[in-house]
Amino acid sequence: MNIGFIGGGNMGEALIRGVIQAGVVSSDRIQVYDVAAERMDFLAQTFGILRAASLSQCVRACDTVVLAIKPQNVPEVLEQMGLAATHRPLLISIVAGIPLSRLEAALPSGTPVIRVMPNTPALVLSGASALARGRHAEDVHMASALKIFRAVGIAHEVPEKLLDAVTGLTGSGPAYVLCFLEALIDAGVLMGLPRPIAADLVIQTVLGTALMVQKTGKHPAILKDMVTSPGGTTIHGLEILESRAFRGAVLGAVRAATERSTALGLAQSAPKPGAAA
Numbered sequence: 001m002n003i004g005f006i007g008g009g010n011m012g013e014a015l016i017r018g019v020i021q022a023g024v025v026s027s028d029r030i031q032v033y034d035v036a037a038e039r040m041d042f043l044a045q046t047f048g049i050l051r052a053a054s055l056s057q058c059v060r061a062c063d064t065v066v067l068a069i070k071p072q073n074v075p076e077v078l079e080q081m082g083l084a085a086t087h088r089p090l091l092i093s094i095v096a097g098i099p100l101s102r103l104e105a106a107l108p109s110g111t112p113v114i115r116v117m118p119n120t121p122a123l124v125l126s127g128a129s130a131l132a133r134g135r136h137a138e139d140v141h142m143a144s145a146l147k148i149f150r151a152v153g154i155a156h157e158v159p160e161k162l163l164d165a166v167t168g169l170t171g172s173g174p175a176y177v178l179c180f181l182e183a184l185i186d187a188g189v190l191m192g193l194p195r196p197i198a199a200d201l202v203i204q205t206v207l208g209t210a211l212m213v214q215k216t217g218k219h220p221a222i223l224k225d226m227v228t229s230p231g232g233t234t235i236h237g238l239e240i241l242e243s244r245a246f247r248g249a250v251l252g253a254v255r256a257a258t259e260r261s262t263a264l265g266l267a268q269s270a271p272k273p274g275a276a277a
């Protein structure tokens with residue numbers, strides 16, 4: 001595999017680090033193209049990867065191209081990619097809200113495309129990603145893409161219609177967890193703990209609780225009941241969360257983010273054949 005990254009920002013960097021650390025490919029088989037020359041310099045120096053001379057050159061030299069730019073930069077980039085991708089490389093896009101149909105329509109017909117929704121914990125190799133295959137992506141393409149995303153965490157294949165739900169749940173999810181974490185730390189400060197100690201205790205509690213669910217395989221409700229003594233402290237805290245509709249707020253947040261993802265995707269869909277311009 002020769003992998004080209006178009007866009008070497010936060011997510012591009014995380015994926016480059018992951019594939020090198022996991023030994024998916026060696027650094028001399030990776031190149032990056034970014035409009036920000038300093039990003040290419042940084043990535044080339046940090047990881048020993050190649051710095052592409054142009055977007056077209058990056059696409060032509062690679063059999064796998066990862067698109068890791070912001071949605072607003074997609075139109076200009078897809079046009080150039082469409083011209084350069086005559087060898088039909090595997091295109092893996094992590095761009096939120098850009099549907100497979102739009103990517104496929106911009107590329108030579110038959111080009112395999114995989115759309116992915118990763119999340120920012122990929123930066124510390126603990127991401128969660130869902131991948132959806134396009135019309136021309138075969139098992140071999142999906143296997144290559146899963147290798148890349150499993151190098152930075154866990155990854156599952158889903159049908160594209162579920163990617164909006166994944167976006168609202170785990171793409172945006174780190175922000176919900178961070179909001180909760182920040183509130184818990186503030187609560188510790190409110191109750192008189194020094195902030196660094198509150199932060200250390202809260203981070204370990206969130207991390208440890210997630211690990212406990214993962215390692216025991218037990219339902220969260222069973223583990224929650226283990227903490228909750230009759231007439232004790234926890235049930236008094238939970239009473240406040242339940243009376244303020246904590247779970248309803250979480251469900252509503254994921255629904256709102258999912259619906260927003262769908263709306264952004266509809267705005268970006270490829271025009272239907274024969275539709276008026």
Ligand SMILES: NC(=O)C1=CN([C@@H]2O[C@H](COP(=O)(O)OP(=O)(O)OC[C@H]3O[C@@H](n4cnc5c(N)ncnc54)[C@H](O)[C@@H]3O)[C@@H](O)[C@H]2O)C=CC1
Nearest residue numbers: 007008009010011034035036068069070071073095096118
């Ligand atoms: N940040 C997040 O939580 C998540 C982001 N994503 C998606 O990942 C994509 C990348 O996000 P980040 O890495 O956070 O953004 P970023 O802003 O850190 O990186 C984007 C990079 O693209 C470069 N770029 C802009 N125009 C370009 C062009 N024409 N050619 C080449 N490079 C160009 C920029 O210089 C920048 O380095 C976005 O589309 C986002 O939707 C997906 C899941 C989660």
Ligand SMILES: O=C(O)[C@@H]1CCC=N1
Nearest residue numbers: 096167170171172173
């Ligand atoms: O907020 C957003 O639109 C992007 C998509 C998932 C995470 N960040």
